[in-house]
Amino acid sequence: xxxxxxxxxxxxxxMTFAVSPRxxxxxxxxxxxxxxxxxxxxxxxxxxxxxxxxxxxxxxxxELNDVYRRIEDSGVFETVELDPRGNTLVITVTERPTVNxxxxxxxxxxxxxELRAIVGSTQRRVFIPEQAERDAAAIADVYAQEGRxxxxxxxxxxRLSDNRVDLVFEILEGDTIEIERLTFVGNRAYTDRRLRxxxxxKQAGLLRALIRSDTLIEDRIEFDKQLLTDFYxxxxxxxxxxxxxxxxxxxxxxxYFLVFNIQExxxxxxxxxxxxxxxxxxxxxxxxxxxxxxxxxxxxxxxVENSIARMERLGIAxxxxxxRIDPRITRNDRDLTLDVEFALVKGPxxxxxxxxxxxxxxxxxxxxxRQFRIVEGDPFNPREIRESAERIRxxxxxxxxDVEAREGSSPDQVIVDVDVEELPTGALNFGGSxxxxxxxxxxxxxxxxxxxxxxxxxxxxxxxxxxxxxxGFSFTEPALLGRDLSLGVAIDFFENENSYASYDVExxxxxxxxxxxxxxxxxxxxxxxxxxxxxxxRTPREDGVxxxxxxxxxxxxxxxxxxxxxxxxxxxxxxxxxxYLFEFGQDFAGIGGDNEYVRTQATAIAQTKVLNxxxxxxxxxxxxxxxxxxxxxxxxDRFLLDPSTMRGFETGGIGPRDQTLGASDGLGGNLFxxxxxxxxxxxxxxxELGIMGGVFYDVGNLWxxxxxxxxxxxxxxxxxxxxxxxxxxxxxxxxxxxxxxNFSNALVKESFDDEQQFDLTISARF
Numbered sequence: 001x002x003x004x005x006x007x008x009x010x011x012x013x014x015m016t017f018a019v020s021p022r023x024x025x026x027x028x029x030x031x032x033x034x035x036x037x038x039x040x041x042x043x044x045x046x047x048x049x050x051x052x053x054x055x056x057x058x059x060x061x062x063e064l065n066d067v068y069r070r071i072e073d074s075g076v077f078e079t080v081e082l083d084p085r086g087n088t089l090v091i092t093v094t095e096r097p098t099v100n101x102x103x104x105x106x107x108x109x110x111x112x113x114e115l116r117a118i119v120g121s122t123q124r125r126v127f128i129p130e131q132a133e134r135d136a137a138a139i140a141d142v143y144a145q146e147g148r149x150x151x152x153x154x155x156x157x158x159r160l161s162d163n164r165v166d167l168v169f170e171i172l173e174g175d176t177i178e179i180e181r182l183t184f185v186g187n188r189a190y191t192d193r194r195l196r197x198x199x200x201x202k203q204a205g206l207l208r209a210l211i212r213s214d215t216l217i218e219d220r221i222e223f224d225k226q227l228l229t230d231f232y233x234x235x236x237x238x239x240x241x242x243x244x245x246x247x248x249x250x251x252x253x254x255x256y257f258l259v260f261n262i263q264e265x266x267x268x269x270x271x272x273x274x275x276x277x278x279x280x281x282x283x284x285x286x287x288x289x290x291x292x293x294x295x296x297x298x299x300x301x302x303x304v305e306n307s308i309a310r311m312e313r314l315g316i317a318x319x320x321x322x323x324r325i326d327p328r329i330t331r332n333d334r335d336l337t338l339d340v341e342f343a344l345v346k347g348p349x350x351x352x353x354x355x356x357x358x359x360x361x362x363x364x365x366x367x368x369x370r371q372f373r374i375v376e377g378d379p380f381n382p383r384e385i386r387e388s389a390e391r392i393r394x395x396x397x398x399x400x401x402d403v404e405a406r407e408g409s410s411p412d413q414v415i416v417d418v419d420v421e422e423l424p425t426g427a428l429n430f431g432g433s434x435x436x437x438x439x440x441x442x443x444x445x446x447x448x449x450x451x452x453x454x455x456x457x458x459x460x461x462x463x464x465x466x467x468x469x470x471x472g473f474s475f476t477e478p479a480l481l482g483r484d485l486s487l488g489v490a491i492d493f494f495e496n497e498n499s500y501a502s503y504d505v506e507x508x509x510x511x512x513x514x515x516x517x518x519x520x521x522x523x524x525x526x527x528x529x530x531x532x533x534x535x536x537x538r539t540p541r542e543d544g545v546x547x548x549x550x551x552x553x554x555x556x557x558x559x560x561x562x563x564x565x566x567x568x569x570x571x572x573x574x575x576x577x578x579x580y581l582f583e584f585g586q587d588f589a590g591i592g593g594d595n596e597y598v599r600t601q602a603t604a605i606a607q608t609k610v611l612n613x614x615x616x617x618x619x620x621x622x623x624x625x626x627x628x629x630x631x632x633x634x635x636x637d638r639f640l641l642d643p644s645t646m647r648g649f650e651t652g653g654i655g656p657r658d659q660t661l662g663a664s665d666g667l668g669g670n671l672f673x674x675x676x677x678x679x680x681x682x683x684x685x686x687x688e689l690g691i692m693g694g695v696f697y698d699v700g701n702l703w704x705x706x707x708x709x710x711x712x713x714x715x716x717x718x719x720x721x722x723x724x725x726x727x728x729x730x731x732x733x734x735x736x737x738x739x740x741x742n743f744s745n746a747l748v749k750e751s752f753d754d755e756q757q758f759d760l761t762i763s764a765r766f
Contacts, residue, residue, distance in 0.1 A: 030058045031089040038093045040163065042076060047091065050074045076126050097157075097165040099127045106171040109146065115139055115169070127157065127165050139169060145217055150174035178204035178215055180255035186243070186262045189235075193687055194613050195260075198231045199224040203688040204255065221245055221258075232264065234576050236298040238338070239265030268299045271330075271337030275311075277344040282320060284344060287311050291342075299338050300576070309383060310520075311342060321379045322347045350380040352416060353408035359420040360453075363397055367455040368418055370479050371395070380405070380414050392418070397450050399423045425450035455479065457488075469495040486515045486525075501652060502542035502665055503551060505636060508532040522567045529587070531558045533636050544663035545713040550634040558595045558637075562587035578608035595637065596629040616680040623673040628707035638668030639702060643759050646674050646700045648725030648744035653754035655702035660714045664752065667705060669720070674700030680731060690733035696742075698725040716752055724748040 034055055036044045050071045053059060059067070064082060072080045076096055083090040102123055104112050119135040121127070132155040143151035151174045158166040182203050184192050196203070201217075201224050225242050232240035243261040250257065273295055277284035290310055293303045308325040315323040324347035330339040354376050357365050371391040373384055382405070389403035398420040408415045426448040444462040451458040461472040476488035494507040508531070515525030535551045537543060543551065564585035583603045590596030601624040609616050624639050642651040652666030678696035685691050703720020710718075727744030742759040749755065 027061050028058055029061070029064060029084055029089070030056065031084070031087055032056055033088040035088055035090045036093070037090065039095060041095055041098070042093075047071065047093065051091070053089075075128055095163060096126050096128070097159070097163045099123050099125055099167050100160055100164040101166045103166065103168045104171060105168060107173065109148070109173055110139075110142055115142070118142065119169075121167055127167065129155075132157075132167060136169060139171065143171075143173060145219075146176065146215060148174050148215075149177050176215055177249075178255050179258050180204055180250060182258045182260075184260045184262060187264060189237075189264055189267070190612050191614065193682060195228065195231075196687060198227050200227065201258070203686075228260065228262070234300045234302055236267040236269060236300065237265050238268050238299060239263070241265075266336050268331075268336050268338050270295050270297050270299050270303075271332055271335070271339040273340050273342075275342045275344070279320070279323060279344050279346050282315075282318075282323070282344050287314060287342070287344060290314050295337075304340065305383075307342065309387070311344070312381065312383060315344075322349055348412075350412050350414055352376055352378050352380050353413035355416045355418065357418045357420070359398075360422060362422055362453040363420075363450060363455070364453045366482070367395075367397075367450075367453065367479075368392060368420065370482050372416075385416060392420070395450075395455070397423060397425055397455070451475075469493075480514075484517055486513075488513045488515075501547075501635075502538060502544075502663055503547055504536040504538065506534045506536065507636075518565075519567075521569055522565065524566075525564045527562050527564075529558070529560050529562065530593075531560075532556070533558070533634075535634065535636060542663060544658035544660035544665050546658040546660070546667060546708065546710060546715070547635065547663070547665045549709060550636075553634065556595060556634070557593040558589050559591045559593035560587045560589035560599075561591060562599075577613055578606075580604070580606040590629065595631065595633075597633070597637070598627045598629065600625045600627075614682055618676075618678050618680075620676040621674075622676075624671070626670040628670070632707055632709050633670070635666070635668045638670055639672045640666065640668040641672060641674070641700070641702055643742075643756060644761070646702075646723070646725070647676075647696065647698050647727060647742055647759065648746045648756060649723070649749075650754040650756045653756065654700070654717075654723055654750070655720070656705050656715060656717045657752050658713045658715055659752070660712065666754075667708070667715070669702040670704040670706065671720075672700065672702040674698065678729070680729075692731040694729035694731060696725075696727050696729060696744075698727075699723065717750060721750060722748065723750070723753070 031053075032055055034048065034051075034053070036047050039047060048054075051067045052070055053067055064084070068080060068082050071077065071091070071093070077093045078096050079092075079094040081090075081092040083092065099121060100123065102116065102119065102121060104115050107115065118138050120131050120138075121135050136153040136155045139153045140151050143149075143153075152172040154170045156168045156170060158168060160166065179201060180203070182192075182196055182199070182201065184195050187195060201220050225245065228242065229240060241263050243263060246259045246261070248257045248259070249255075270293060273291065273293060275284045275288035275291070277287075291307050292310070293307055297303070304327050308327065311325045312323065324345050326343040326345050328341040328343055330341070332339065352374055355369060355372065357368050360368060372388045374381065374388075385403060385405055389401060392398065392401045392403065400419075400421045402417075402419045404417050404419075405414045406417060407413070427446070429445045429447075442462075442464045444460075446458075446460045448458045450456070455478060457474070457476040457478070459472070459474045461470060463470040470492065472490070472492040474488065474490040476486060478486045480487045489512045490509070491511075492507070492509045494505070494509075496505045496507075510530045511527055513525055513527040515523060517523050532555060534555045535547075535553075537548070537551050541548075562585060564583060566581070566583045568579070568581050570579035570581070581604070583601075585601050587597075587599040589599070601622075603620070603622045605618065605620045607616065607618045622645065626633065626638060628637075640652050641649070641654060643649065646654065652668070654666075655669045655672075656667045658665045658667055676696065676698045678694055680692055680694040683691060683693040699722055701720045701722045703718065705715070705718050724747040725744050726747060727742055729743075730741040732739045732741070740761050742761070744757055744759070746753070746755055
């Protein structure tokens with residue numbers, strides 16, 4: 001009946017509540033014995049250590065599960081089983097195999113030893129599948145850095161006896177995915193062509209097999225963002241920002257279209273520039289007078305940083321410690337100017353406790369330390385630390401150099417940590433030459449820019465070509481006595497069979513040189529030169545009377561001292577698009593030896609960029625004067641212009657000549673002056689070709705033989721005349737270096753000049 005059923009249900013519920021507290025109690029285990037099975041290589045005690053339990057210990061079911069997890073997480077077992085049997089715990093394990101060998105298959109672009117350096121799996125260690133997967137991803141990243149984004153790496157194992165495996169990484173390298181097109185959106189002040197010159201990433205071109213900067217690499221894109229930001233901000237675009245960088249795969253999936261979406265903003269200039277002092281006893285006007293930047297100049301954070309650095313150096317010179325320069329900038333949107341107030345404030349009293357250097361296995365600590373202008377115990381200056389980091393990177397010895405400051409043993413002490421990663425600094429080059437008359441020649445050069453890790457430069461040059469043999473040795477200590485004082489020594493021996501003259505020359509030169517800075521932009525070098533020169537007559541005789549007399553003089557020794565002063569505005573120039581270089585030097589011969597003279601030379605170069613910085617204009621003025629004080633000079637002492645000085649003519653192609661006895665010897669001259677004007681511009685060709693165009697106009701003169709014995713000679717051109725040359729150039733950026741092809745035409749010349757209408761050189765850019 002229904003009421004009997006209802007009573008039965010109530011009874012069942014009551015019994016459930018009566019027994020439930022006892023059933024909720026956790027089960028406890030006490031194992032007086034632990035039996036470990038399946039292990040061959042790993043000892044029982046090691047497994048018990050992983051488990052974290054001892055015999056006779058009482059544990060709960062949850063703690064037993066923790067034992068399982070600890071053994072499994074050790075990573076050395078494929079399977080783990082726990083089986084409680086009364087007072088005995090049976091632990092059954094299956095050990096992971098050990099790695100016998102690690103091999104790579106399918107790789108041709110990256111060598112095995114390079115891949116071994118990045119994998120974490122190790123031979124004769126336990127094989128961990130998760131680590132093998134991480135290694136495969138790391139290898140794929142290496143290929144991605146080379147633009148091979150489709151590279152696929154699969155780790156596989158080959159099982160061997162005694163629970164061993166060979167680990168094999170099967171690599172499918174895939175093709176390089178290049179950047180087919182690199183464009184910009186939002187740029188108004190500068191063209192895509194000009195902005196592409198700023199970036200390290202390039203478009204794919206004809207030489208794509210040799211150039212790796214045309215592949216899509218994420219780290220390089222991040223660096224390009226900083227380069228682009230620095231470019232705009234150094235030109236006054238303080239609001240510049242990069243909205244996005246989009247990479248779109250082409251329809252054929254063999255290249256990327258890379259687009260920088262930018263916002264330029266307005267260009268600002270410096271407004272009022274003032275200095276205030278918030279430190280007692282410090283005169284603000286003295287620091288204001290020390291500034292170089294003026295109102296109206298295009299604003300640049302670099303100029304502000306340079307101004308702060310100048311003020312801080314002046315403070316140190318005046319004995320003012322812990323002075324900080326606080327630049328306070330006021331924005332004037334109406335006239336697009338930025339007023340800058342440099343406040344001289346008292347900084348915190350913090351000292352440098354020590355400088356720690358790590359990562360330099362070859363380079364000595366002292367080479368890195370001398371890039372710091374501070375030592376242990378000096379007041380801490382964050383700006384000086386940043387500048388020191390830049391100097392370390394500029395050495396060229398390290399692929400990376402990180403400099404950071406952290407708190408030392410007390411709050412008023414800091415420790416400067418320098419972490420570097422070294423680069424190879426030596427170069428050994430082999431080359432060859434061939435001449436139909438002289439046969440083969442061998443060229444060997446060795447360069448080491450960090451000799452014995454001391455930061456010294458060492459070089460040897462050997463050229464065995466019969467036409468122009470050269471044996472050279474050079475050594476430079478860039479930091480003599482730990483200061484910015486460079487000492488160099490060079491020894492050279494030349495044997496030249498001049499194709500442009502009727503004589504051969506043999507020279508031995510010994511030249512030590514000492515140089516040091518005299519200002520932010522200026523530098524002075526002093527040198528001594530001992531030179532032995534011998535002119536040799538060819539058989540049959542080809543020379544005229546004057547050259548013949550000079551050959552008959554025989555071997556000559558010249559002993560001279562000299563100096564060169566150079567001023568380069570590009571180091572801290574106010575205009576990033578313009579700069580100038582001035583050099584003036586003199587040599588005084590007569591300190592022993594056979595010759596006595598004063599040689600003076602000067603060079604001035606000015607350059608600027610116009611038309612959105614796409615056209616480069618350059619003007620050069622160069623001149624020299626030789627004052628012979630005793631005896632007579634020889635052609636090896638006088639100025640003899642070559643195509644690098646005066647285009648359109650061969651070496652010795654202009655100036656006085658001796659036409660006696662049917663000869664046509666260039667005699668050189670005691671005076672010369674040359675002015676060169678040139679422009680470089682894009683030709684409208686795809687810029688990935690790396691080809692630019694140029695035009696040039698040279699005008700120059702070489703004259704004066706006032707100290708030369710001309711008796712019996714048929715001398716022409718002694719009084720000199722100005723030659724005028726125009727031409728066009730092609731500049732080609734190649735992996736071998738920047739090549740320059742000059743095609744020239746002499747508008748004004750003399751009938752006896754030797755023209756050169758084509759010239760190929762490795763272009764040296766100012």
